[in-house]
Amino acid sequence: MNVNKRPKIPIRKCDQYQELEKDPEKTSLTERSCHGYALDTLPPEVLEMIFRLLPLHDVATSVRLVSRHCSMVAAAVLNGTFLTAYTKLESMIKRNESVMKSAKTDTELLACSKALNALQLIKAQYKMLRAVTWRYTHPPIKQQKFPRLCFYAGSLLDNLNELLSRISKYHPSIVGPRAPESSISPFTTICKRFMNFFEKISERRVNRSALISGCKIVDILDCLVEGRQVLFFKVSTNKRNTGRIVSMKLRYTMKRAWFTCLDVFRKIEENSWRDEQRFMYLRLRRLVGSVNEHIFENLHYEHQLLLQIPLTLPLRPPPASTYSGYGEYGGRFFYYGNMNKYAYETKFVHTVNTANLTVETEQQVQRPPAFDLVIEIELKCTPDLAPLAARSILKSDEFKTHEMRTCRSQQLHLRMNVVCPASLANRLPGNFVWELRSPRRIFTVEDV
Incomplete structure (x- = not known):
């Protein structure tokens, strides 16, 4: 028994x-x-x-x-x-x-x-x-x-x-x-x-291939409150005339943010591509979440100032805040984060006494450096792997038609190019490229 x-x-x-x-x-x-x-x-x-x-x-x-x-x-x-x-x-x-x-x-x-x-x-x-x-x-x-x-x-x-x-x-x-x-x-x-x-x-x-998670990177970046631009969008027929292909180009700009990647010694046990992909999603989630938190705290403060409501306690601006994260996996070390408006001004913007400045003086006020992180996305995929924001544009019959086919007709090519001026200012690699291609993937780091 x-x-x-x-x-x-x-x-x-x-x-x-x-x-x-x-x-x-x-x-x-x-x-x-x-x-x-x-x-x-x-x-x-x-x-x-x-x-x-x-x-x-x-x-x-x-x-x-x-x-x-x-x-x-x-x-x-x-x-x-x-x-x-x-x-x-x-x-x-x-x-x-x-x-x-x-x-x-x-x-x-x-x-x-x-x-x-x-x-x-x-x-x-x-x-x-x-x-x-x-x-x-x-x-x-x-x-x-x-x-x-x-x-x-x-x-x-x-x-x-x-x-x-x-x-x-x-x-x-x-x-x-x-x-x-x-x-x-x-x-x-x-x-x-x-x-x-x-x-x-x-x-x-x-998740055993890139065809399972699809354009999840785009879905995460689309959660940004501001800074999203659609540069190109097109739905066309593939070369074999067997289905539709979604082509998109997007740009995301994160103010006062950085994303740096360095080559390090790779451990033998770190050979799971699923974990590499998961950690990439985790980094982007944390970065987007931090950027949104800093945007909201500034928006809410400015909105309360516009209301002009007398308060029992004086309204104070948000404190200087900086978020940073890091992680190592698969022979790559990542350092990412961002700072809010007040932390940026405290570090880079210096108050200048205008009473001591005249027209003839040669002293010039230096502009603070622009540390805007730019992420550009290029993708070509079948409709079922397209990001969530594209589903409202795509027709429902395109999903039904693709459902009748086998999984072999699924296609995905996603290229994420990250340009980080803050890394360049610190003499670090300022360009990072992440690619997903079914069934292969390419992962490179380039110097600008």
């Missing part, structure tokens, strides 16, 4: 049921009343209605593990809740903007402003979560290599729903004297922790 097999528990009949069983006329009535419905026998629609009444943390950690049938329904509930959260966010942002225009008192105006700032921070985190998971939870075509994954972060979804509920009611924890960043900080921490775990465990398990 298998020790891991759960033993059957004998069912004891109650005395009342045994007495009724002796009467043949009452036996049929008793059997009808005693027969119930097991959880697995319920239709998926009924199960979904029940699961939506439960905390999503319980759905993800307990209900999803009951059976295969429950797992499929629970995954549909979790994925659907995450997908519809973006529509809810957009509607709340529009409603807050309209309420701000009709606000009659300074207190109401300030509450709406802080609620709107909190919604912007949540939206930025949601877009990054979607960039990391959407190709696995909501693929554009039916996956043949692996089943659709589940957005199993139930506690994250519960936290998100609770935040949106408090913002809609203008709860003091959101619109109080604290900054919006402090109220959203726990949610941001959960999001980062989940994305790290998802890429390390779930995505790495199924």
Whole structure:
């Protein structure tokens, strides 16, 4: 007997049921009343209605593990809740903007402003979560290599729903004297922790080629609040006339940022291309997230100045802040980061006394160096591997047509060119190139 097999528990009949069983006329009535419905026998629609009444943390950690049938329904509930959260966010942002225009008192105006700032921070985190998971939870075509994954972060979804509920009611924890960043900080921490775990465990398990993750680098860079430019976009027929090819050129500019790559000694055990790809996504996620945080803190400060609302405490500009990260893998050492406006001015912009300057003086005020990181993307791929932003432009029949073909028709060529003036100023390599080509990949570093 298998020790891991759960033993059957004998069912004891109650005395009342045994007495009724002796009467043949009452036996049929008793059997009808005693027969119930097991959880697995319920239709998926009924199960979904029940699961939506439960905390999503319980759905993800307990209900999803009951059976295969429950797992499929629970995954549909979790994925659907995450997908519809973006529509809810957009509607709340529009409603807050309209309420701000009709606000009659300074207190109401300030509450709406802080609620709107909190919604912007949540939206930025949601877009990054979607960039990391959407190709696995909501693929554009039916996956043949692996089943659709589940957005199993139930506690994250519960936290998100609770935040949106408090913002809609203008709860003091959101619109109080604290900054919006402090109220959203726990949610941001959960999001980062989940994305790290998802890429390390779930995505790495199924990602065995560049054709699985597709244009995920573009999806991550598209999460930038500002600095995105579409230089070229075209959908054409390939040379063999067997399908469509999406061609794009994009440029991303990150102010006061750097991204440096150096060659180092490579360890023997570091030979997994999946880990190289995962670490590249991780670096870009952290860099984009840091740039967005610095942009938002400056935007919220300037927006509060424009409101001209008298406050009990004086409004102070954000403190000087610098983020930096580093990592080594596969014979490459990366150093990346950025600084906010005030840290940049403290380091490079020096105040000059204009009273001592005359027209005849030869002293010239030196302009601060421009440390704008520029990332250019060139890609050619089939529609199913295109970035999320291109899906609204592409026609749905292109995905259906491609779904009828085999995976051999998938094509991907992505080239990311990083130009870093800050590295050049420090006499380091200022140009870095990362390429994904199905089925091969090229990884080089060049000096400018």
